[in-house]
Amino acid sequence: MFKYFKEKKQKLLRFLFGTFSFTALMFAFQACYGMPERPFETVVQGKVTDMETNDPIQGLQVSSDIGFTTTTNEKGIFIDPIGLRTIYEWGEYHITVTDIDSTENGSYETFDTVVWALDFTQPIELQVKKVSDAQ
């Protein structure tokens, strides 16, 4: 319980001090003989569209090894349910789009892609391919 309140207080203080210092990266630091690190906070979000028609697709499952699974809404938009999260700028993450509602909104192939951490600062555009009739 003590730890919980300390962590909440830590977030609040970082926010307050960051706001008044006009720097959002207050909690980033580096040792004087070390290399830099710059974790940043963002809300991971994006849009899934049909590769051929560019139409948004509802009901697809979007998951990432950054730690979330969610589904797209009627505008094809997905938002990380965690909300604001800290991301450490180190390299790549996987995003997988899976059609979980069968043929309700069309049938789409599972799509897997790699994005760099910094890409999460912008909405991610993903395009998926319809399962062909032959399949």
Added chain:
Amino acid sequence: MSVFKRFLFRVFRKNETEIHELSYLFWECTWRCNLACRHCGSDCKAEAQTADMPFADFLHALEPLEKRYPRDKVIIAITGGEPLLRADLADCGRTLRQHGFRWGIVTNGMLYDEARHCELVAASLSSITVSLDGLEETHNWLRQHPQSFQRALRALRIIANDPHLIYDVVTCVHRRNLKELPQLKELLIANGVRHWRLFTIAPIGRAAGDRELMLSRAQVEEMLLFIAETRKEGRIDLKFSCEAYTGKYEEEVRDSYFFCRAGINIGSVLLNGDISACPNIDRSFRQGNIYKDNLLDVWDNCFQEMRDRNWMRCGMCASCGDFKQCLGGAMHLRPAHGEPIQRCYNFRLHG
């Protein structure tokens, strides 16, 4: 506003100290180095008497951290000596990544070419610092190697052009390169470098007795003014390192106030297994050893002399009105527990 910000900062720092999350861990993997610089924080040797630490030993010490902290929370700063001398560096990094740690290196750039860059990035290298200590003649003089400047320049060109890396260039400012800083700035900008950090040479290691490397009071002020002016220009992200409290310059020379996080967020595993904070801190501050102690137990239960710094109120700090703001300065400038600080820029500038 400034008074309120400083107050808020002190509350923030107190809370960070109470929580003391270990988020930045140095690994001094070797004492071998391919240079013999006039200055070195680690006082390493070309032919070190002590063997490199086996990676398996370090990885074993990390096990409790892996269980405690979420993936990505801790970054491992691989340092030396020169870490690129380890042939297994990429393998070490890849394994660290697989265990959920981010990692980076601090290098002189001598061995950093395209092939090594690709190998390390493929092993999830996330952050890197390259040293560049002046224009060609001055850099080579300090590094005591005729090709060191060109090699460092090659390294930073590669790094600055990779959008996936966090990096910076560090420059040790001393009497010979102080006047070169404006030219060095242009050189860095021309080569695509966006992040630059200056520090002065501490009177420790093999630089301790070299007066040619230490700045005078007027020169320190000149350097700080250069940083402040460059930051206003906005052409390159320049900052003064966390090595010292600078009094009235605090808000002009870096993004935040001076905060020595040694033992608060920064720990280290030294070559012989000793557990400490930054590797340049006097070795008498060691808190344990990975070959005898659990790293996390030591982190949780030791380091009190770095988390409660009231003992630092001695020497020139004893009557200083800024003590509550700087808390006695940087740990690496204390030769031992109870000893006064070796150098204070605030005192030299305003004292």
